Amino acid sequence: MKVAKFGGSSVANAEQLKKVANIIQADDDRRIIVVSAPGKRNSDDMKVTDLLIELGEAYRLGQSHEAPLQNVLDRFDAILEELQLSKVVLADIQSQVEKIFNDGNDLASKLDAIKAIGEDSLAKILSEYLQSLGIHARYVNPKEAGLILSDQPGSAQILDESFELIHRLRDSEDIAVIPGFFGYTKEGKLVTFSRGGSDITGSIVAAGVKADLYENFTDVDSVYCVNPQIVNNPKEITSLTYKEMRELSYAGFSVFHAEALIPAFKEKIPVCIKNTNNPTAKGTMIVSEKKDVNQAVVGIASDAGFVSLYVSKYLMNREIGFGRRLLNILEDEGISFEHTPSGIDDLSVIIRANQLTEEKEAIVINRINKELKPDTVYIDRGLALIMIVGEGMHSFVGTAAKATKAFEEAHVNLEMINQGSSEVSMMFGIKEEGVNRAVQSLYKVFFENN
Numbered sequence: 160m161k162v163a164k165f166g167g168s169s170v171a172n173a174e175q176l177k178k179v180a181n182i183i184q185a186d187d188d189r190r191i192i193v194v195s196a197p198g199k200r201n202s203d204d205m206k207v208t209d210l211l212i213e214l215g216e217a218y219r220l221g222q223s224h225e226a227p228l229q230n231v232l233d234r235f236d237a238i239l240e241e242l243q244l245s246k247v248v249l250a251d252i253q254s255q256v257e258k259i260f261n262d263g264n265d266l267a268s269k270l271d272a273i274k275a276i277g278e279d280s281l282a283k284i285l286s287e288y289l290q291s292l293g294i295h296a297r298y299v300n301p302k303e304a305g306l307i308l309s310d311q312p313g314s315a316q317i318l319d320e321s322f323e324l325i326h327r328l329r330d331s332e333d334i335a336v337i338p339g340f341f342g343y344t345k346e347g348k349l350v351t352f353s354r355g356g357s358d359i360t361g362s363i364v365a366a367g368v369k370a371d372l373y374e375n376f377t378d379v380d381s382v383y384c385v386n387p388q389i390v391n392n393p394k395e396i397t398s399l400t401y402k403e404m405r406e407l408s409y410a411g412f413s414v415f416h417a418e419a420l421i422p423a424f425k426e427k428i429p430v431c432i433k434n435t436n437n438p439t440a441k442g443t444m445i446v447s448e449k450k451d452v453n454q455a456v457v458g459i460a461s462d463a464g465f466v467s468l469y470v471s472k473y474l475m476n477r478e479i480g481f482g483r484r485l486l487n488i489l490e491d492e493g494i495s496f497e498h499t500p501s502g503i504d505d506l507s508v509i510i511r512a513n514q515l516t517e518e519k520e521a522i523v524i525n526r527i528n529k530e531l532k533p534d535t536v537y538i539d540r541g542l543a544l545i546m547i548v549g550e551g552m553h554s555f556v557g558t559a560a561k562a563t564k565a566f567e568e569a570h571v572n573l574e575m576i577n578q579g580s581s582e583v584s585m586m587f588g589i590k591e592e593g594v595n596r597a598v599q600s601l602y603k604v605f606f607e608n609n
């Protein structure tokens with residue numbers, strides 16, 4: 160049995176949905192289908208989830224929601240028209256929106272329920288379309304599927320008890336079409352995963368039914384060793400390990416959600432990234448182990464939007480508990496951190512900029528000054544992190560030397576270097592403006608000169 164997830168680009172319009180139906184029909188093992196909401200049809204377009212977020216925003220601000228609702232309806236109407244399906248779903252969306260705006264739930268829960276309409280409606284449309292082609296398919300709501308999530312609107316997590324419930328999907332005679340991106344709390348309230356979370360639904364369902372394979376269909380032939388928007392026509396990765404993919408997704412490979420690997424990894428379900436527009440291409444396999452590790456680096460990921468919180472104090476090394484107290488302040492303020500490179504008398508904490516708003520920045524600096532009495536404390540914004548990743552790194556000599564040469568050739572100054580103790584990745588912090596230049600140079604050194 161295979162679980163196939165189709166991303167926003169694969170269900171962006173009727174033409175894409177026809178490709179999806181062909182892919183489902185081409186393999187009898189594709190028994191469970193997970194879908195996203197329609198994504199962008201071209202680079203200037205908007206994803207349906209973003210249109211729904213605009214709708215929720217209009218409600219939050221007390222503005223009229225007629226126009227943003229119409230934008231959502233228009234996207235689905237165009238699909239229904241071309242696939243010659245009934246328009247029941249449109250009336251459904253309208254009544255769902257009214258119900259959500261008028262229920263007694265808190266704002267965050269209402270906004271989650273609005274966001275989920277994209278996936279929910281698309282799953283209903285796809286199952287109806289498959290039925291119209293004579294395929295035995297059925298829409299399965301995530302509640303019926305057994306997706307029980309923690310009560311964290313916008314960033315929910317799966318609860319362990321879900322997997323046993325999901326296992327029952329194996330018994331379904333029909334192909335199950337499940338909307339991705341959301342589930343329900345124990346109390347029955349709808350909650351979503353973080354953005355891009357349909358990948359997570361697919362992985363959870365694959366783990367629950369103990370699938371032979373989790374296929375993740377998107378709009379590229381494979382995972383490339385570097386973001387194709389930064390390097391033209393980069394080399395394809397044919398196979399990589401869960402650990403490598405987790406590091407690369409977390410550090411910027413947006414093709415697969417960083418949290419989507421864990422459920423598949425725990426059940427050792429292989430994951431295959433494939434292209435809906437070219438389904439016969441082999442794609443990229445993500446597996447637990449690779450037989451031949453013949454290169455140090457498999458991929459280079461990058462992400463901008465980080466800040467560094469720098470704290471220095473003479474004799475910090477003698478002050479037991481300094482680091483803990485610093486991190487405690489961040490914990491109190493609900494701020495998560497990424498890395499903590501340190502020296503004898505100084506410590507930096509790397510944080511995502513969206514975690515440290517200007518309001519929080521003032522509070523944090525104040526508390527550090529008062530509670531830790533440092534010599535210096537400041538915040539450096541506009542940082543980017545570049546991660547080079549490969550399980551082979553620990554058995555190859557000279558990886559760091561090659562990398563620093565690449566930065567030198569790109570005339571990019573290194574603000575910090577950090578190698579994880581697992582030796583699967585090496586992280587470099589630089590100013591944002593040099594990030595593409597540095598990635599291009601690293602690509603040359605690690606992939607073109609071999």
Ligand SMILES: Nc1ncnc2c1ncn2[C@@H]1O[C@H](COP(=O)(O)OP(=O)(O)O)[C@@H](O)[C@H]1O
Nearest residue numbers: 166167168198377378382383385386412413414
């Ligand atoms: N290393 C990479 N390999 C492949 N694609 C990547 C990589 N890094 C970023 N991407 C981007 O990820 C996109 C696919 O992810 P996404 O847009 O979320 O797809 P979907 O709509 O299927 O969910 C690709 O079009 C590509 O631009």
Ligand SMILES: N[C@@H](CC(=O)OP(=O)(O)O)C(=O)O
Nearest residue numbers: 166167195208354355356357
């Ligand atoms: N539609 C949701 C969830 C998702 O996974 O979408 P996509 O497959 O387009 O990344 C979002 O935009 O966040």
